[in-house]
Amino acid sequence: MGIGNVSERRDEAPQVGVTSVILALGPADDGDRRRLWLPLVRRVREPFLGAWALPGGPLRACRSLERSAYETLASTTDLHPGYLEQLYTFGDPERSRGGVPMVSICYWALVGQVDVASLEPRHNVAWFADDALPDLAFDHRRIVDYAIWRLRHRLDMPKVVRELVGATFTLRELHAVSEAVEGRPIDLANFRRRTLASGMLEETGERRRVGRQRPAALYRFRADADAPADDGSLPQGFDAGELSRIAAAAPASHGHAGALSALTTDMRP
Amino acid sequence: MGIGNVSERRDEAPQVGVTSVILALGPADDGDRRRLWLPLVRRVREPFLGAWALPGGPLRACRSLERSAYETLASTTDLHPGYLEQLYTFGDPERSRGGVPMVSICYWALVGQVDVASLEPRHNVAWFADDALPDLAFDHRRIVDYAIWRLRHRLDMPKVVRELVGATFTLRELHAVSEAVEGRPIDLANFRRRTLASGMLEETGERRRVGRQRPAALYRFRADADAPADDGSLPQGFDAGELSRIAAAAPASHGHAGALSALTTDMRP
DNA sequence: TCAAAAGTGTTGGGATTACACCCATGA
DNA sequence: TCATGGGTGTAATCCCAACACTTTTGA
Secondary structure (H helix, E strand, C coil), rough: CCCCCCCHHHHCCEEEEEEEEEEECCCCCCCCCCCEEEEEECCCCCCCCCECCCCCEEEECCCCHHHHHHHHHHCCCCCCCCCEEEEEECCCCCCCCCCCEEEEEEEEEEECCCHHHHHCCCEEEEEEEEECCCCCCCCHHHHHHHHHHHHHHHHCCCCHHHHHHCCCCHHHHHHHHHHHHCCCCCCCCHHHHHHHCCCCEEEEEEECCCCCCCCCCEEECCCCCCCCCCCCCCCEEHHHHHHHHHHHCCCCCCCCCEEEECCCCCCCC | CCCCCCCCHHCCCCCEEEEEEEEEEECCCCCCCHHHHHHEEECCCCCCCCCCCCCCCECCCCCCCHHHHHHEEEEEEEECCCEEEEEEECCHHHHCCCCEEEEEEEEEEEEEEEEEECCCCCEEEEEEEEECCCEEECHHHHHHHHHHHHHHHHCCHHHHHHHHHHEECCCHHHHHHHHHHHHHCCCHHHHHHHHHHHCCCCEEEEEECCCCCCCEEEEECCCCCCCCCCCCCCCCCCCHHHHHHHCCCHHHHHHHCCCCCCCCCCCCC
């Protein structure tokens, strides 16, 4: 590796950015179906000028990766993420397609349930349902697909599901969320048994009535429910508590991004 | 994010490197137990001068991440990797512990079965068994643990197991490898059934005798055995065939690294 | 009393485990 | 004929999908 001059010339180091797939659960539509929504940012430079892309920003040495990801969130939405997890790092020189080579450290985040229409609009930002995405810049479509795949495979983690329901919830609500994310019907009776048997939930003792029918028991996640499943020393996602600490360390991380339009990082020329 | 000057000042961009955990299956010891071995590199700079660390190298913009990882392999061992997969990207500013902030894109690789004693020794490189590792620099111990965890969770993938046995093998051999990697005893009879039922294997028609007992049937992995399990568009590991293409694109990737001593990348000051 | 949702029971199949057992082989 | 490993059988268990069923509620 590297004959001759071992010292790396500066122009040989690629650009490095952090890119985020921000997922939210939308409201039910006419067909009683809920979808995942995500915000995209319109590119203001070549290549892919005018195309939609994932939000991102440059990586600064003084910030952790998670905090950088957190800041890409703040640049596109005022919502607070409740879960954040590293996805994958993409760095193929080919993916820049005309821009300078760019390494993207990708994260995915959950921001809970969102009524997209009620969000304060931001310049150059728009939300899309996962089954109605526009063409995306670069390899961003692949990154989105991967993020959704990961969410589906995390759906048995309290850290994740906690974000998609309220603090307390009925089993039917939990079931509806699971069906929405999985994108397939799930037998309610079996879901109930499986979920209760997992030991993740505890009864609040209260009940909630939705229509005029029999009220349903309310549950919450047990406080110790997200104990490390396999090996505590391994990289894991961050839940709301950990994220608030990450955010607290950030100077102007969220709230007013002022007149700044949201950024996309990837491979800008 | 970022009030005022949006253009990133150069000194705010962190160093970026690629780090690899190179795993090999060692020979059986007295107790008939086999272990995972990995090569480490002695650091020649502060911090952690003299400590053992994972091999790594800087990331160049013109190379893919996989090729960079491949080159960290070439810098520590002449063995050809048969499997390579991205692990995780570590980038906490705290992890540099006195060096400049360093983002490490970590890979893990398999180089098959190795008799460590017979390897050509390299300057500043030594192999260690996974249960007899020295103290490692930085957070490298955690990275090793994570790599082994990932290997264990990939053991049902033909791409991976193929690397740990020969082209053809008896079920007992396959069983021994699984036990060694999992680190626990596995019922042979059930292993046999499960493995055959998975459809990954096909009989060669030949037989092999080890002692003086009844000869065992030889199997090989089916050519189409590693079809994408879940979703083809997702990031996956690379097997030997794909790696040879990656390596072919590299100018002086393996073979003679000449008088160059192996490098560690992480967080050098 | 009725619709709608809450919640329970029952059954069968598939996968896994533990362990006993038979078979083939050459010394 | 015997030890050794190759290979099969089997019963117990667990988990899960399917779906019928009972209960509770307010209108």
